[in-house]
Amino acid sequence: MLTPEELDRLLHYNVLLSRSSDEPLHAQLTRSLRNLVVRHFEKGERFYTEEELAEKLGLSVGTVRHSLNRLVEEGLLQRHRGQGSFVCRTEEDRRKGLRVVVLVNTFDSLFNSMLMHELSYLCQRRAHALDVVNPGQDERVSRAIDLAADPGGGTGFIFLCLEPDFTYDLVRATQHRHVPSVNIDTWIPGYPGVQVGVDNRRGVELGLDHLAQLGHRRIALLLSEYIGHENIRDRKEAFRAGMAALGLEGHVVESSPLPDFGDLSTELRFPTHDRYDALIDDRATQRILDTQASAVLCVSDLGACMLMKRLQRAGRRVPEDISVMGFNDEGAGRLVHPELTTIAQPFTGMAETALDTLERFDGSTRHIRLEPHLVVRDSTGPCRHGA
Numbered sequence: 001m002l003t004p005e006e007l008d009r010l011l012h013y014n015v016l017l018s019r020s021s022d023e024p025l026h027a028q029l030t031r032s033l034r035n036l037v038v039r040h041f042e043k044g045e046r047f048y049t050e051e052e053l054a055e056k057l058g059l060s061v062g063t064v065r066h067s068l069n070r071l072v073e074e075g076l077l078q079r080h081r082g083q084g085s086f087v088c089r090t091e092e093d094r095r096k097g098l099r100v101v102v103l104v105n106t107f108d109s110l111f112n113s114m115l116m117h118e119l120s121y122l123c124q125r126r127a128h129a130l131d132v133v134n135p136g137q138d139e140r141v142s143r144a145i146d147l148a149a150d151p152g153g154g155t156g157f158i159f160l161c162l163e164p165d166f167t168y169d170l171v172r173a174t175q176h177r178h179v180p181s182v183n184i185d186t187w188i189p190g191y192p193g194v195q196v197g198v199d200n201r202r203g204v205e206l207g208l209d210h211l212a213q214l215g216h217r218r219i220a221l222l223l224s225e226y227i228g229h230e231n232i233r234d235r236k237e238a239f240r241a242g243m244a245a246l247g248l249e250g251h252v253v254e255s256s257p258l259p260d261f262g263d264l265s266t267e268l269r270f271p272t273h274d275r276y277d278a279l280i281d282d283r284a285t286q287r288i289l290d291t292q293a294s295a296v297l298c299v300s301d302l303g304a305c306m307l308m309k310r311l312q313r314a315g316r317r318v319p320e321d322i323s324v325m326g327f328n329d330e331g332a333g334r335l336v337h338p339e340l341t342t343i344a345q346p347f348t349g350m351a352e353t354a355l356d357t358l359e360r361f362d363g364s365t366r367h368i369r370l371e372p373h374l375v376v377r378d379s380t381g382p383c384r385h386g387a
Contacts, residue, residue, distance in 0.1 A: 002040075007048065010040055011056055016125055025059065030067040035097070035127030037076045037087055047077055047085040097127035097154075098358055103135050103170065104160040108272050110302065110330035111345075112161060115184065118351035119158070126355060135166075156358035157181035164188045164230070180361030182354040187230035192365055196353045199369040200234035201241075203343040204297070206374045207325050208242040210341070211295045215383035216323065219243065220251040220293035224279050224303025227254065235299050235327065251291040255279040255303070276306040285310040294322060294383045301326035301333045301342055308336060308379065319381035329375055338378030346370040 002010070015032040017025060033053075041047065048056075053064045068085060071077045078088045100123055104112055116132065123130040157174055159167045159181065167183055171193040174181040183195040211219055221239040225232050236252060243250030258278055261270065280303060288296055288307070298304035304326035308318050318324050318338060326333055326342035333340025349370045357366075 002045070008056070010036060011048070011053075014040075014124070014127075015057060016121075017057065017059075026063050026066040029053075029057070029059065029063065030070045031125070033067055033071060034074070034076065035125075037071065038097075038127065041087040043087055045087045046083075047087055049084045097123075097129060099129045099131065099155045100158060100355070100358065101131045101133060101155060102158045102160055103133050103162060105134065105162050107134070109161070110272075110332055111185070111328060114330050114345075114347045115160060115351060118347050119354070122351050122355055126359075128355070135162075155179055156361070158354050158358075159183045159186075161185045167191075175363075178363075180358045182357050184350055184354055185231070187234070187367075189230070191367065194357050194364070194366045194368070196350050196357070196368045196370065197231070198345050198350075198372050200231055201238040202369075203327060203372040204235050204238035205242055206372065207297050207327070207343050208239070208246060208248075210374055210376065211297070211323065211325065211380065212246050212248065214295070214323065214380060216248075216293075216295040217383070218249045218251070218291070218293045218295075220253050220288055220291045220296045222253050222255065222280070222284075222288060222296055222298045222303060222307060224255045224276065224306070225299050232299055239297065251293055253284070253287050253291065256281050256284045272302070276302050279303070280306040280310055282310065282314075285314060289314070289316070295325070295380065296322065297325050297327070299327050301328045301330050301340060304340055304342070304379070305332050305336050308338075308340075318379055320384065323380040323383075325380055333377065333379075341377045341380040342375050343372050344375045345372055 014036050015029065017028050017032070019025065037047070050061050050064045050068060053059065053068075054061045057064075068077065072079060072085070075088065077085045079085050100119070102116065102119060104116070106112065120130055157170070157179060159170055161184070162170070164186055167186060167188060168191070171181055171183065171191070175193065181193060183191060183193060185197050187195065187197055208219065221236065223232060223236065227233070227236070239250060239252065256279055258270075258275065285307065288311075296304075296307060298307060304324050308324050311318055311322060311324070316322055324340070326340045329342045329344035333342050353368055353370065
């Protein structure tokens with residue numbers, strides 16, 4: 001039997017309501033209470049009363065009653081006059097949520113942090129248990145196979161921004177054991193499972209259209225990430241095609257090389273801020289300036305933020321002398337001055353699509369590209385000099 005303190009804690013951590021959402025409050029409440037019943041209560045246990053829920057959640061009794069009636073209709077609760085509601089599902093037939101295992105290669109990434117934030121929130125809402133595993137660099141595939149062979153069942157895997165060959169091995173391992181999995185972000189040609197990511201080409205189109213409308217005719221693309229990554233190749237090809245379609249002059253500029261680390265473990269410990277400080281140094285900045293571009297589209301927000309820092313040190317004003325645009329909208333762009341215009345990744349959509357796939361996994365192969373959107377802030381402005 002749960003104590004009053006435990007009941008309060010369960011309610012606080014499991015009932016998450018948004019009054020700004022388009023979804024009605026009673027529907028949000030029904031889902032949260034359903035998750036509470038199936039994950040934390042056993043047959044015969046007393047559930048919250050209408051009055052308790054209304055007072056603790058700040059809701060009307062009518063809204064609470066609507067949700068509890070729905071759970072009674074579903075057979076999760078029984079009402080006894082004068083006593084309240086009681087759980088009527090047995091331990092054996094309780095519907096449990098999934099165990100969602102996210103394999104991620106690094107936590108030193110704003111992109112990964114944004115996705116993990118969304119996945120954590122949605123797993124809480126959907127009554128899934130969330131585990132985060134860094135598979136490491138040694139015996140990575142065997143570690144993943146051990147996880148997939150969990151005899152408890154009900155496990156689904158999310159591969160987050162992993163190296164392509166490793167991801168390919170992982171999906172084969174999970175498919176062999178009939179375990180659902182989804183790959184996020186790292187586009188792999190010919191991938192035999194489900195992968196979800198942003199429509200890179202559409203994102204670049206949005207960025208170029210915005211800059212062209214501001215009068216920019218000479219635009220540079222700064223490749224501040226690994227140029228062999230499929231996402232970066234997509235953005236590079238889209239940039240060239242988009243500039244040609246708009247009849248504009250485009251320049252592709254690669255960042256400076258990283259130091260020779262000598263071994264992989266040293267490279268993985270290299271902090272993110274030091275990485276971008278090395279990638280976008282004074283030499284890379286000068287290559288941008290040599291193009292005489294009036295605007296720069298960067299393939300990441302962090303690359304764009306570092307470029308703005310270098311440009312300002314070189315005496316260039318953003319956006320008066322040169323406009324700068326990022327890609328991702330991971331949060332760093334709101335911490336710089338001027339605030340960064342960027343192409344926003346659909347983080348919520350990627351997390352929702354991944355979990356939807358795990359919940360209704362059918363073994364099909366699908367490559368799902370989600371639409372990004374343009375976020376205009378202060379780092380882009382009208383072109384003020386001839387191209």
